[in-house]
Amino acid sequence: MFETNNDDDRGQVGIGTLIVFIAMVLVAAIAAGVLINTAGMLQSQAEATGEESTDLVSERIDTTSTVGIVESESEGTLEEIRVGITAAPGADDIALGDTVVQVVGPNGQANLVYDDEATDITDLDDGFVAEDDDGEFVDASSAVLDDNNDFTLVFNPGAEPFGTSTEPFGEGDESALDIVSPSSATTQVTLTAPDLFTEDGEAVRL
Structure with a gap:
């Protein structure tokens, strides 16, 4: 008895893996964007707080x-x-x-x-x-x-x-x-x- 390979099945598996990979990349990109935006916001808040603290001491x-x-x-x-x-x-x-x-x-x-x-x-x-x-x-x-x-x-x-x-x-x-x-x-x-x-x-x- 001979086994037969179904090329259609292998193609579907490859497309599914590619879709999962692309989804992971998109999620990672979105997460990176959120982290960058959050870091920028925190930096701005830290600078503003630092300036206010300096003013409270020096002014x-x-x-x-x-x-x-x-x-x-x-x-x-x-x-x-x-x-x-x-x-x-x-x-x-x-x-x-x-x-x-x-x-x-x-x-x-x-x-x-x-x-x-x-x-x-x-x-x-x-x-x-x-x-x-x-x-x-x-x-x-x-x-x-x-x-x-x-x-x-x-x-x-x-x-x-x-x-x-x-x-x-x-x-x-x-x-x-x-x-x-x-x-x-x-x-x-x-x-x-x-x-x-x-x-x-x-x-x-x-």
């Missing part, structure tokens, strides 16, 4: 001094609260007009923003302003911290949350400030007034 505002100007020694009140600031080492230009100061004081909590309309300390009801080395208020467009410019932030101790017009921030009072730069880098400052003032117009360390 920070440093404080150089915290001072209060005594309004009335007999009543124990302050006329001004002054916080000297400078850009942290390596920071790019920091726009104070886009900076927020979060304050927790004796009269509650508030987010203070730059008051570009203020011409006098009494104008600062719910904001702050920057003062240059000449003692002049600076408009928001010019209030930019960089390697050449430092400023003093000025606050009204008679405005909430520091105090009120009848009971300004003064002897023994304390406030906590978070100075938040445009990149969301935060600098924490605690202001503590001395328990006793000795002279009208004197500068006391807070």
Whole structure:
């Protein structure tokens, strides 16, 4: 008895194997594409996260001094609260007009923003302003911290949350400030007034 080979059967097996092989190649190609896209997306996210983390460290505002100007020694009140600031080492230009100061004081909590309309300390009801080395208020467009410019932030101790017009921030009072730069880098400052003032117009360390 003789065996016969069926060429049609062998052809069908060969075509089936080829189809399976092509399918495997297509699946592998799709999987590779997905992996490449995922890797690219993860790289972009990592770069963005790295930049944000760098900004949170470098785009920070440093404080150089915290001072209060005594309004009335007999009543124990302050006329001004002054916080000297400078850009942290390596920071790019920091726009104070886009900076927020979060304050927790004796009269509650508030987010203070730059008051570009203020011409006098009494104008600062719910904001702050920057003062240059000449003692002049600076408009928001010019209030930019960089390697050449430092400023003093000025606050009204008679405005909430520091105090009120009848009971300004003064002897023994304390406030906590978070100075938040445009990149969301935060600098924490605690202001503590001395328990006793000795002279009208004197500068006391807070």
